[in-house]
């Protein structure tokens with residue numbers, strides 16, 4: 101049950117984040133949304149999250165948001181040995197404009213060095229977890245944007261040239277998604293949201309990961325290791341970790357019977 105009396109400075113009784121995530125090691129959790137989320141699962145969400153579920157148009161959009169957020173709470177609670185409903189999640193300020201609405205997500209309670217990032221796409225979700233370092237993740241099941249229209253607005257000249265050099269449509273789509281997910285993962289790791297000038301972030305799509313990508317807001321990290329997590333051939337994903345993160349990246353498939361600390 102939840103450690104209600106936990107205060108700052110006390111030892112967490114669950115799997116200790118600083119050991120699990122030594123040297124910037126990261127865990128990736130891949131989840132699939134369900135058609136309907138049970139009332140007892142919805143009860144794990146915060147009032148703000150439940151409100152968001154109510155406001156989402158369409159049953160599947162609402163269920164997919166709810167499933168991802170229930171899964172995120174269960175996983176984070178597993179690492180922290182607390183109750184998923186007791187977790188308080190919030191956001192830290194955007195390092196660029198200090199807007200708390202789109203800053204990086206954070207665990208507000210219990211006190212922890214655990215950091216995480218969540219991405220959802222077309223009935224799938226991907227959660228990246230580490231400790232003491234910023235982390236970003238992006239998942240794309242299907243491009244939500246038109247490559248022909250979006251690439252010139254978001255890609256560098258070198259990236260555009262590489263994209264246009266692809267003659268096969270499948271290869272072009274793969275290059276587009278590699279660029280897009282890498283850029284989005286970096287921007288999410290920095291915590292500035294998609295208002296960032298994507299054209300300034302060179303992500304080297306001609307190279308398979310890991311690649312180093314420069315982008316940041318001082319005094320935060322300015323260089324990231326980008327890699328493709330092992331999530332199967334149908335999904336495109338990118339993980340951004342701080343430069344110098346040498347710890348292993350482990351991928352897990354989410355299930356209620358497969359949670360950290362279980």
Ligand SMILES: [Zn+2]
Nearest residue numbers: 194196197199
């Ligand atoms: Zn901002």
